Amino acid sequence: MEGFTPVVQPRIAEWHNEFQSCEDISEFYHLNGVSVPEDRPYAWSMTVSTLDGVIGLLESRAPGGKYVALGHVPGSGAGSDWRLLNGGWSFADAVLGTGAMLREEADATWVPGYDDLVVFRTDVLQRPTKYPMNVVLTGTGDVDLRHALFSNTAVRKLLVTTAAGKVRLEASCGGQLPPETSIEVMDVLPANGNPGESRPQALRDSSSDVVDYAGLMRLLRTKYGVRYLDVSAGGRTIAALAHCKLLDELRLTIAGQLVGTTSTLGQSRPLLFNLAPSVQFT
Numbered sequence: 001m002e003g004f005t006p007v008v009q010p011r012i013a014e015w016h017n018e019f020q021s022c023e024d025i026s027e028f029y030h031l032n033g034v035s036v037p038e039d040r041p042y043a044w045s046m047t048v049s050t051l052d053g054v055i056g057l058l059e060s061r062a063p064g065g066k067y068v069a070l071g072h073v074p075g076s077g078a079g080s081d082w083r084l085l086n087g088g089w090s091f092a093d094a095v096l097g098t099g100a101m102l103r104e105e106a107d108a109t110w111v112p113g114y115d116d117l118v119v120f121r122t123d124v125l126q127r128p129t130k131y132p133m134n135v136v137l138t139g140t141g142d143v144d145l146r147h148a149l150f151s152n153t154a155v156r157k158l159l160v161t162t163a164a165g166k167v168r169l170e171a172s173c174g175g176q177l178p179p180e181t182s183i184e185v186m187d188v189l190p191a192n193g194n195p196g197e198s199r200p201q202a203l204r205d206s207s208s209d210v211v212d213y214a215g216l217m218r219l220l221r222t223k224y225g226v227r228y229l230d231v232s233a234g235g236r237t238i239a240a241l242a243h244c245k246l247l248d249e250l251r252l253t254i255a256g257q258l259v260g261t262t263s264t265l266g267q268s269r270p271l272l273f274n275l276a277p278s279v280q281f282t
Helices: 022-029 078-091 099-104 115-124 163-172 213-222 235-243
Strands: 042-050 094-098 133-138 157-161 181-185 202-204 210-212 228-231 249-255
Touching (some): 022 115, 042 078, 042 235, 078 115, 078 228, 094 099, 099 133, 157 163, 163 181, 213 235
Parallel strands (some): 042 228, 042 249, 094 228, 133 157
16 A cells, blocks of 8 residues: 555535435445455445544443434434445445444344435445345354344345354354354464464454454455455454555544543443543543
8 A cells, every 4th residue: 555645535514414315425435446456355434433532332221333423312413424324335245243243232234224225236336135245253153143133134144253153153053043144264373373473463352362354354355255345343343454454445423522431330432443541532
């Protein structure tokens, strides 16, 4: 990416109507003519954070990004962010999420929830499937296969995990995976990594093994034919992909609230990028 000059384009303020047209959303993502690498998908993220950089509240009564985006506040403009996020899922061949997101959100499914965006996907974008494949990254295999995502037979699901995670997943369902669901096992490295291994390129799970993100992206591109990938995962995954130069675009919505970096139970709230204490709001 030598010679690449980042371009920051504030866009949401241009729309006063929260229900953007398919044409506006297409202009927002503007994927016409982008160069898709041969060894990985062209990837983007669409994230909402608070003014102090928090992307998850970790409160039982306020799960998911809706409360970060002020979706519970009438007139906040959060509908714009939600529709744009759905627009990204319309363009994507696959959407990358995590097991942690499924544990936090009982109804999480990363597919366009607007009829016009589904029609736009199939009729205008000529995507071969009604919905993008949902890829769940889970090091431990701690995923409830009774989750709403796995009951949706119109969505292809791919669980990417470790060898131990696969054993756990298969044991939880008696070896009978839900319809349209498959498992891929990624090679793991010891927690200390190989000599010269760049640790931010990997995702650690609770067993202290790591999985290479570059290998994940190569798998999606070469085996599953994923050309366009929407990364709807958490900040840790997005930051790692950005560090490894595996993320082509990062789209960020800032919600006008300060929430603090610690939950009411004393947990550290997730940030999109971990900042030094000297540059964090306190």
